[in-house]
Amino acid sequence: MDQSTSELRARLRAARHVVVLSGAGMSAESGVPTFRDAQTGLWARFRPEDLATPEAYERQPDLVWNWYAWRRELVGRAEPHAGHVALVELERVVARVTIVTQNVDGLHQRAGSTHVLELHGNILRTVCSECRRKVERWTGDSVPPRCPHCQGPLRPDVVWFGESLPQGAWLSAQQAVAEADVMLVVGTSGLVEPAASLPRLARRYDIFAAEINLAPTPFTPSASLFLSGAAGDILPSLCDP
Ligand code: BV8
Numbered sequence: 001m002d003q004s005t006s007e008l009r010a011r012l013r014a015a016r017h018v019v020v021l022s023g024a025g026m027s028a029e030s031g032v033p034t035f036r037d038a039q040t041g042l043w044a045r046f047r048p049e050d051l052a053t054p055e056a057y058e059r060q061p062d063l064v065w066n067w068y069a070w071r072r073e074l075v076g077r078a079e080p081h082a083g084h085v086a087l088v089e090l091e092r093v094v095a096r097v098t099i100v101t102q103n104v105d106g107l108h109q110r111a112g113s114t115h116v117l118e119l120h121g122n123i124l125r126t127v128c129s130e131c132r133r134k135v136e137r138w139t140g141d142s143v144p145p146r147c148p149h150c151q152g153p154l155r156p157d158v159v160w161f162g163e164s165l166p167q168g169a170w171l172s173a174q175q176a177v178a179e180a181d182v183m184l185v186v187g188t189s190g191l192v193e194p195a196a197s198l199p200r201l202a203r204r205y206d207i208f209a210a211e212i213n214l215a216p217t218p219f220t221p222s223a224s225l226f227l228s229g230a231a232g233d234i235l236p237s238l239c240d241p
């Protein structure tokens with residue numbers, strides 16, 4: 001094991017509170033394509049940033065609904081990988097582990113992480129765009145389906161570009177960073193705000209922030225440590241007992 005990995009292992013074990021910011025790169029090895037990856041097949045000609053917006057839903061609700069139906073099905077088939085499991089293992093050696101995720105696939109929870117803050121919602125939850133009630137089942141063949149309570153169009157319970165983050169999760173995420181001893185920044189390109197401001201916040205508090213990514217990002221120059229590699233390879237070497 002190289003020196004920087006063993007140093008980070010030691011820091012993690014000495015920490016009372018570790019906060020992890022995860023991005024799409026954390027789910028890549030589970031088969032969920034990242035936003036930077038070109039989308040496949042039918043969706044290759046669309047940019048996610050153009051579809052994940054209220055305007056796109058307003059303009060082409062059926063197209064946006066079908067894109068999410070395709071992604072929901074894909075996420076439903078995905079399994080947490082060794083990196084997700086390593087973060088669960090970390091909870092056995094560190095008193096408090098807070099996972100702050102930009103991902104909407106619920107894989108951290110499925111792996112068994114007990115404290116997950118979803119900054120951008122969860123694609124497996126569906127809500128009414130009018131009354132905002134959660135809707136588990138819907139009938140009829142209209143696309144998008146209608147809310148059983150108020151007939152409003154249903155939508156995925158995710159945060160679109162231009163929409164605010166869920167207040168509670170966002171405040172708790174900032175709080176978790178302020179109280180952390182070590183931060184792991186895993187599989188995020190650091191391009192989407194305000195999530196990308198959290199690693200910068202950690203460095204302003206002089207908190208040790210290690211970045212795990214296949215390639216450098218805009219945050220890398222300010223990171224305390226950069227470990228180049230895949231989340232599924234590096235996290236087990238850091239977190240396994
Ligand atoms: C807000 C849910 C304000 C939906 C998502 C300029 C112009 C216009 C807008 C803005 C602007 N500047 C800032 C903004 C605001 C905007 C924004 O940041 N835009 C960007 C594109 C410039 N942000 C917002 O709109 C946010 N809201 O700001 O509200 C506001 C305030 C008050 C009142 C009203 C409004 C909302 C942003 C949330 C958008 N929703 N997801 C859905 O999923 O469909 S974001 C979505 O993209 C993902 O959730 C994810 O968070 C993000 C993609 O980022 P990453 O996770 O980093 O993934 P990415 O593919 O980019 O990178 C993958 C990384 O992993 C790479 O670095 C790669 O090297 C690495 N990797 C790959 N494989 C591996 C790996 N690493 C390790 N191991 C591997 N195996």
Ligand code: ZN
Pocket residue numbers: 128129130131132133147148149150151152
């Ligand atoms: Zn409704």
